[in-house]
Each structure stands twice: as C-alpha cells, then as structure tokens.
Amino acid sequence: MNTKVKKIIYDFVWITIGTLLLTLSLDLFLAPNRIAPGGISGLAIVLQHLFGWPVGAVILLINIPLFIISIKILGTGFGAKTLYSTMLLGVSVDVFSFLKPLTHDPMLAAVYGGIIMGLGLGIVFKYGATTGGTDMAAMTIHKYVPFLSVGRILLIIDFIIIVLAGIVFTPELALYALATEFLGIKVIDIVQEGTDYERIAIIISDKYEDISKSILYDMNRGVTELKGVGAYSKKDKNVLLCVVTRNEVTNLRELVKKADPAAFVILTTAHEVMGEGFRDI
CATH class of the missing domain: 3.30.70.120 (Alpha-Beta Plaits)
Structure with a gap:
C-alpha cells in the first residue's frame, strides 16, 4: 500500500470519527433539548419539532440537492470527503437516535453539545472535509452576491436559523443555541490551531x-x-x-x-x- 493510499484512508478514518462526534452532540444533547445552533443541523432540529421529521433525514434531504446545485455552480471542488461526511452525518444521526439524552438541563446540553460539536467539526475540517450544509449554501450565494463575503453570508444564515428556533421554541433556547455556536467555534479553532501557541x-x-x-x-x-x-x-x-x-x-x-x-x-x-x-x- 503506497503512501498516498495510506493518507487517504487515514483522512477518511478521522473524518468518520469527527462526523460521529457531531452525531453524538446532536443525539445526546442538542436535539432532545431543542437547542438548534446555526446550520442545516439546527434547521433540522426545528423541523423535527414542527413536523416530527427525523433529523438525519432532513439533513440529507436538504444537503443532497444543495450539494448537486453547488457542484453545478461552483464546480467539483467539494470532493468525495465532503460528500462522504454529509451522507454519514445524515444516516448516523437517525441510526443513533435511539440513544437516551445524557441531560435535560439546557445549560449542560448547550455547553457539552457545543464542545463535542466543535470537536467533531474541527476534526472534519482538519482532514479536508466539511459536513456540507450552510458552507455550500454560502459559497453558492456568494457567487451571485459577491459584495457579501462567504463568512458574512454564513453568519446571516446561522442568525436566521437561530432566530427561527427562538420563534418556534423560546427566546431562552435561542440564547442557549447562540452559546452552543460560540463554544463550537472556539473548540474548532483549538482543534485546528492547537493550544500551545x-x-x-x-x-x-x-x-x-x-x-x-x-x-x-x-x-x-x-x-x-x-x-x-x-x-x-x-x-x-x-x-x-x-x-x-x-x-x-x-x-x-x-x-x-x-x-x-x-x-x-x-x-x-x-x-x-x-x-x-x-x-x-
């Protein structure tokens, strides 16, 4: 087995671990406590509460057409790693939905859900993938609205989803979602950059x-x-x-x-x- 193949396998193993950590954050902490941070996962939690739809199925239903549209508009830059992570997340969230939540305290759920979510996403990002969702949407929108940066579009999308969660659930749960988002971002930075500066x-x-x-x-x-x-x-x-x-x-x-x-x-x-x-x- 040559070095290139080993590197590909190594990357996919870590992407799998990162995606499964994100799954656990959703199934054990966020979804049961109606904490909907930004992104497709947060939107899926809101839709689950409104219509009873499975979170994983919603993630797939939104991400697959979004992935196809993004490839047509932006090209094939997303690659197999992102497609794999996106599909694995959608399937694994529903497969592990039988797990009982570890807490019903929204504060604990927001804190630990955010930490584990950030750890999972940080690992996925570090090994060259994303979990799809709002990343692809932001890049696609930027193509037609170039005066808005991708980062700013991501913030707008996440803000809209969190506001929607506040309307559907309660303003207090929206504040918990903001805390989860903030913790997740900080942990992503730590995973990617380390702490020993x-x-x-x-x-x-x-x-x-x-x-x-x-x-x-x-x-x-x-x-x-x-x-x-x-x-x-x-x-x-x-x-x-x-x-x-x-x-x-x-x-x-x-x-x-x-x-x-x-x-x-x-x-x-x-x-x-x-x-x-x-x-x-």
Whole structure:
C-alpha cells in the first residue's frame, strides 16, 4: 500500500470519527433539548419539532440537492470527503437516535453539545472535509452576491436559523443555541490551531549582535536579522526576529535585558509555527 493510499484512508478514518462526534452532540444533547445552533443541523432540529421529521433525514434531504446545485455552480471542488461526511452525518444521526439524552438541563446540553460539536467539526475540517450544509449554501450565494463575503453570508444564515428556533421554541433556547455556536467555534479553532501557541519576538537594539548570539547559542533558537530604518532618526537599524515557545519567553527577556536594558521588544502570539525546531510542515 503506497503512501498516498495510506493518507487517504487515514483522512477518511478521522473524518468518520469527527462526523460521529457531531452525531453524538446532536443525539445526546442538542436535539432532545431543542437547542438548534446555526446550520442545516439546527434547521433540522426545528423541523423535527414542527413536523416530527427525523433529523438525519432532513439533513440529507436538504444537503443532497444543495450539494448537486453547488457542484453545478461552483464546480467539483467539494470532493468525495465532503460528500462522504454529509451522507454519514445524515444516516448516523437517525441510526443513533435511539440513544437516551445524557441531560435535560439546557445549560449542560448547550455547553457539552457545543464542545463535542466543535470537536467533531474541527476534526472534519482538519482532514479536508466539511459536513456540507450552510458552507455550500454560502459559497453558492456568494457567487451571485459577491459584495457579501462567504463568512458574512454564513453568519446571516446561522442568525436566521437561530432566530427561527427562538420563534418556534423560546427566546431562552435561542440564547442557549447562540452559546452552543460560540463554544463550537472556539473548540474548532483549538482543534485546528492547537493550544500551545508560540511567541514571536521582534527586538530592536544597537547591541543586536550580542542579543543574536545569546539567542543562537544560549537558547539554541534561530534568529533572523532584518534591515530597518528609524522613521525619525533616519538611521539604519538591525531588527531581530525570532520565535520561541511560551516557556522560553522569560529566558528571552532576561537575555535581552542583560545585553541591552534599553532594547525595544515586541512579543506577540503565533497560532502555528512550522519548520525546524517546531512542528513539521
């Protein structure tokens, strides 16, 4: 089995895990408590309450024609992974609907449903798929309304669905749905970007050579010299750029302070650093 085939299998295994986590968030927490976050899943929960339709069947009934329309308008960029995840979600939600909800407290349902939903979606996104739904709708609408970004269209669609849930259910449940949506987005970010953020240091000092050597040899970290010009003095400046882990920030401060207490230092956060000394590309 070659590397490419292994990679495809690996991706589909993780997409399956992510989709099933999303399924559990719907069956164990959100749908039984009438918490309808944005997206096709939220709309399906509202329609289930109104007409008694199964959530999974509604997800499929909306997503399949939407998928076909999107391919005709946007091309085949969605790919097999998204189709697989979309179909699996629609089927698995109804297959596992026999599971009893873990809580009937809407606060607990919103919190844990949002966390598990975000974890599942984050895994699906990380391995190159989506669960269809409003992503495809937003891209299709953007084709005809280009002055609205895809992100803004997604927000509008999700807002409409949550407002609809507030009308059909109660305003309080709509607020819980908003909390679920917010938690889900934060967890998606954590899954995709991680939590161990590195720090970017930009150092301006006349003693840049001493500081550079300390970073290279005492901290064993790479450093880049950039050429700059002071806007007021018009003098050439050497600017040091380096990336360190969170645990190394204190050490970096001490090295810079020892070499030049008057140095100008900017520290900011890098959500993802790839390359030598950090994670692989």
